Amino acid sequence: MTADDRQPVRIRYAPSPTGPQHIGGIRTALFGWLFARRHGGQFILRIEDTDQKRSVPGSIEMIQDAFDWLGMDIDEGPRQGGPFGPYIQSQRLKLYQTWAHWLVEQGQAYKCFATAEELAQMREAGSGYDRRYRDLDPAAAKRLESQGQDYVIRFKMPLTGQTSGYDMIRGEVTFDNEQLQDTVLLKSDGFPTYHLAHIVDDHHMKISHITRAVEWLPSFPLHLKIWEALGWEKPHYAHLPVLLNPNGRGKLSKRKERFAAADGSSVPVFVHEFIDAGYLPAAVLNFLTNIGWNFGDDREIFSLSEAIERFNLTDVNPANSAYPIAKLHWLNSQYIQSADVDYLAGLLKPVLQGAGYAVDDARLRRVAPILQVRLKTLNDAIAMAGFFFDEWGCFAPPAAEILFQKKMDSHATRQVLEASIPVIESLADFSHERQYAAFKDLAKQIGYKNGQVFGTLRAAVTGQRVSPPTFETMEILGKAESIRRIKLACDSLQ
């Protein structure tokens, strides 16, 4: 069996609408998406809302938004429609019911009337469902049904023998049938379980390859048997490895027990958290693609379209991976560094505005380039460069501990500051190169080290100990504003 003998390639991502999109789900979707694009196939979004209790309103929009932000286009789905809709399972109930009952008629499944209490008892006894209704006399079943007794439809799993299946990532996998249960296919509320629903849909939607997380591997034999019972041609299956917590222990957490990064901040796991934290979609995509798969040629940084050309599900590493979040920081900084300046400025604007700064586009366009090599995330711009956008009158001079440089006191600081003003005023050309030369001369002249003079200016003008280069900063701020801030600092020393 090869990976490409089914054409066209049609892959679906089938999340449950249980809230915001988790990065683990996105990674699974991404690998499927990459494979579909590689083969010129279609990528379908299907919503699996068969568990009414877990459905969260608004989830579908969140899922769509996540894909939109990442730039992963969807060919068929709830929003884009398509020839095999509807793409929301709760709107396809009739289909599942029809096939579940068909299986009963064929003797491949049966109605089970076990009550919740009965089931609870069996569970306590320690050995799952004991198949007590599997061979129930048809007349007895009819009688129970006519009495209005609730029932579920269970699959008649072979009691003996083995079932083997081919997983594109791991190869042949074999299970003993006696280990498997008579799994519920249709619940008493008329909704199907995942086991039945995904098969019915994948068949009707002509899915060629089922890509899903490894936690589905144990039910792989069940699914194989259901395909056979239904008499449909099976698609290929690829069970993708999952993301583990950064310490390698347990599946990457969602809400509870969120893993904290080394600096104490919580690690982003929902797509909206990546957005909020200031990551670039291209960086997130690159980051995710590098886990469990690699580009080759020792290349770590590549575009999505480059990845598409090389991607293959059979190359995916079968092992689960600890979530290498530190690499995302690096990748993000690399993407920011090489980003187009206008694009970067466009991303920075809402971030700075969100922090309360009145952003001037022209100024931001000049600030962005000097920020590129210093930002890990977009949000870093707030602390690093917010001072550029302090409106007149808003800028507050720094406290003494920031203003005073090494071996300098109030007197020395004032001396440097006061001497700087005429230097700035004298400069016809206010480029940072000219400033550098002029202030180097000043330092020599008044007997201070370059670092002392430059540092004092930096603190006075930015209000920070750490900032973009002082002279480039003053060049952008302009003479008048630079002098104003220096005077402000002087006054604060009175």
Add this chain to the structure above:
RNA sequence: GGCCCCUUCGUCUAGCGGCCUAGGAUGCCACCCUUUCAAGGUGGAGACACGGGUUCGAGUCCCGUAGGGGCUACCA
């Protein structure tokens, strides 16, 4: 507990029997550059889980052990 899957530097990975005294990246450390912070450059420490086989030869194949992950619902 039972079943299934997985196992190379801290982490993400390359490796598909000889090219491996195991390569890259990240993180860490040092040095260089330097007006701060970065970026960049150079260098360093750092791994084939263990035990048996198979083979002229094993990180690469097989078995076992250990460790990790998952499943064991009228959740997906």
